[in-house]
Amino acid sequence: MDCSAGDFEHFEVREPATQTIPFVFNSPHSGRRYPASFLAESNLDSMAIRRSADHYVDELFADAPELGAPLLLAHFPRAYLDVNREPYELDPRMFDGPLPSYTNIGSMRVAGGLGTIPRIVAENMEIYRKRLPVEEALLRIESIYKPYHACLRRLIAGTHARFGTCVLIDCHSMPGNIRLAGSDIRPDFIIGDRYGTSASAELSRAALHFFEEMGFSAVRNKPYAGGFITEHYGRPVRGLHALQIEINRSLYVDEQTLIKRPEFDAIAAALSLFMRQMADFVAEFSASDDSALAAE
Template identity: 85%
Template structure:
């Protein structure tokens, strides 16, 4: 599927020779192509600007096409544009001139500096040294955000039409210091299903069980239940399921240097096993029960 945006490869789809499983994998925050003008406008150095990225998540899930599913991945960085937001979650304090009347300026994500055009990375590290022209924000949305989501919608619709259901796996990473509220537990994985509204409970429980059997700690929805993509595309009653997977970065990357750890191949192999097991589960479950196709 050609998902280029105006001839510029802001993102790409890696396709299997033939799609054999009803899955779509999406890595919206692992892009590593930083525009020169963006870096010139930033207060941050080459390491700091990457603090909010989902480091190498596209590589961790790279076996998706091999097991029969397409994978959409961003090349643009999250600090430049966040497609896991509404299209116009914008902070008026960041821009010269008025925003369009339809902009959502009051969301919690905007207040936290993490709108469609982020103001910060990591823990309140301000990205920009100046206010941006409003047209700059709108251009990023028109030329990258909208084509990205158009491509994702096509992948989901094609998969649903072919198999009668679609499971979207939204692939992310989280800081190693994330703890579960009220405990000292630092989970290896968090499965987000928007508290049961974006995917069937059977899928979420299966994912948790698979990680547990591999010796990892995994929890559901807390503190990450899923972002805009999970919420927007998950419609279980129509056979459209969306799960967000958060991987603890400390498992595979040095969070100071952002270099891969020696354990990286082990984590990538574990995720390859996870993808295969999820595909087998959906095949078995949907073959004996129509609940996944239309709950």
């Protein structure tokens, strides 16, 4: 399941000595390597441009290989390229020259400034000083986006071939001020399964239960039901399940300074326990039911 060593400038797979559980963990938005040319093109300072990142999420899930599962993580930042989008969700207003005819210019994510090449970071902060050459966008997609997804597909396919099932956990963080609509509830975790289409209900309920058992507030699908990765790779009827996990950033990082809070290690330990519990649940559920984790 190795990915090309040449890709490791942009992303990395941390693999166990032997994969023992049918899980793949993915952290696509925690990259911290900002190309100098990108920073030179930006309106934003080195702190502001990080506002949309999933800060340290790769570190929070760092125990995955020790538990027996691969962890794929991005080194490139989300502000530079967002692999949790279709490959060509591009805003024509951002570029000099015509975009290819197959570009999706009408998605809601493009309209919101959060396409494959984002126009903004959080709080509607414009990234670029001027339009980019179309060739720059296409180069990022060809040289980083496509190899990243090829690697993720290999990890999923290899896991599925080995175990007969695969559970992809797509790891993200969310701003601390996110509330449930019509309430003052600020969830600690949100489990996204595309409203039951990307993973079995049993998996989603188990994930909610494990977080709640640890004393956290956890909800399902609102306001985050999962992005392109969850939707694209989740095929429960084939034994391919994808869950998105959103972690409230205020639990573990100061959102103004982006410095880790003293609680960081405790949150990492809770996620390590969560991963272990999910693996045990899948093993027990599969052993007790030959049709385990099939779509309802």
